[in-house]
Amino acid sequence: MESSLHRQLKSLYAGSAKEVEVQVDGYRIDAIVRGRLYEIQQASLAALRVKVANLLERHRVVVVKPLVSRKYLIRRNHRDGEIVSARYSPTRETVLNLFEDLVHFVTVFPHPRLTLEVVLTEQEEDRITCARRRRRGPDFRVQDRRLVEVVSTHKLRTAADLRRLLPVTLPPEFTTGELAQHAQIPRWLAQKMAYCLRKTGAIDVRGKQGNALQYGIPRRAA
Numbered sequence: 262m263e264s265s266l267h268r269q270l271k272s273l274y275a276g277s278a279k280e281v282e283v284q285v286d287g288y289r290i291d292a293i294v295r296g297r298l299y300e301i302q303q304a305s306l307a308a309l310r311v312k313v314a315n316l317l318e319r320h321r322v323v324v325v326k327p328l329v330s331r332k333y334l335i336r337r338n339h340r341d342g343e344i345v346s347a348r349y350s351p352t353r354e355t356v357l358n359l360f361e362d363l364v365h366f367v368t369v370f371p372h373p374r375l376t377l378e379v380v381l382t383e384q385e386e387d388r389i390t391c392a393r394r395r396r397r398g399p400d401f402r403v404q405d406r407r408l409v410e411v412v413s414t415h416k417l418r419t420a421a422d423l424r425r426l427l428p429v430t431l432p433p434e435f436t437t438g439e440l441a442q443h444a445q446i447p448r449w450l451a452q453k454m455a456y457c458l459r460k461t462g463a464i465d466v467r468g469k470q471g472n473a474l475q476y477g478i479p480r481r482a483a
Contacts, residue, residue, distance in 0.1 A: 264303070264406045264407075265405050265406060265407040265408070266303065266327065266382075266405075266406040266407055266408050267301055267303060269407065269408040270301045270325060270327060270380070270408060271291050271301055273408075273411070274291075274292055274294065274299050274301070274323075274325060275292035275294060275299065276294070280292060280294075281293075285298060285316065285320065286315065286316060286319065286320075288312055288315075288316065296320075296321065297320075297321045297322070297323050297376075298316060298320050298321065298322045298323070299322075300312075300313070300322065300323070300324050300325065301325045301327070302324055302325065303327060303406075305362055306324070306326065306362045306363065306365055306366040307362075307365035309324060309366070310365065310366060310368065310369055313369050313375065314368075314369050317369070317372050317374050317375055320374065321374045321376075322376070323375075323376045323377075323378055324375070324376070324377050324378070325380055326359060326362070326378065326379050326380065327380045327381075327382050328354040328355075328356070328358050328359065328379060328380065328381050328382065329350075329352075329353070329354050329383075329384050330353055330355070330381040330382065330383060330412045330413075331349065331350075331353060331383045331384070331412075332349065332383070332384050332385070332386055333347065333349055333350075333383075333384070333385045333386070333409070334346075334347065334348055334349070334350050334386050334388060335347050335386065335387050335388065336388045336389075336390065336401065337387070337388070337389055337390070337404075338389070338390045339389060339390075340389060340404065345390070350386075354381070355381070356379050356413075356415050357426060357444060357446055357450065357454065358450070359379050360450060360453045360454040360456075360457050361453060364453050364456055364457055367456075367460040367461055370417075370461070371417075371418060371419050371420055371422075371423075371461060375418070376416055376417070376418050377416075377417040377418075378414055378415070378417070379414065379415040379417065380411055380413075380414050381411070381412040381413045381414070381415075382408055382409070382410065382411055382412060383408075383409040383410040383412060384406050384407060384409060385406070385407045385409055386403060386405075386406050386407075387403070387404040387405045387406075387407075388401040388402070388403055389402050389404050420458075420461040420462045420463040421463065423457065423458055423461055423463045424463040424464065424478065426454075427440075427444075427458075427464075428440075428443040428444045430443045431443050433477055433478070434467050434468075434476065434477045435475065435476055435477070436470055436473040436474065436475055436476070437451040437452045437454075437455050437473065438451070438473060440454065440476075455474075455476055458476070459476065462479065463478075464476045464477060464479070465477065465478075465479050
């Protein structure tokens with residue numbers, strides 16, 4: 262079932278366009294605006310990999326990836342019941358969280374006809390209390406998500422656009438540990454970031470520092 266968030270973003274990008282939820286080359290497309298195909302993807306980009314690769318053979322494509330910079334959690338014991346709790350989630354995403362998902366999409370991005378638009382949003386999330394399916398699983402299910410505000414957008418088209426997400430304080434050669442420190446992100450996310458940047462040619466491997474690979478900006482791009 263389509264979430265309110267997906268419907269709101271689709272309306273935001275499509276505007277008054279009549280071409281919404283249309284078939285193109287055997288695929289259902291969220292919207293077509295001025296000849297561009299728009300796909301809004303809340304789930305993993307991996308699910309779009311084949312679809313987008315096929316569409317890029319003939320069309321310009323914009324993949325909109327919403328991330329959550331702030332989320333308000335509203336909990337009920339049953340659907341349409343009274344609110345039993347409401348609070349802001351302590352988890353906040355930045356544009357760098359894109360790399361959690363981009364690791365599954367670097368065989369498609371970058372491409373001359375592809376734009377990846379990262380949308381940082383403030384959202385509300387409705388939760389319904391339910392029995393745990395696993396011992397450490399959640400005791401709720403998400404009923405809906407709604408867009409409260411678009412905080413910022415980041416359009417990415419090239420490897421150079423990805424490279425500009427690197428902290429300006431990084432030394433010319435760096436490890437993922439140093440990237441994590443300068444970007445103020447966990448080491449595991451820095452590793453995913455380095456993988457994506459290396460696969461797209463935004464950075465290259467320069468050598469090793471102990472057991473850690475050292476990276477740098479390719480000389481042709483410096």
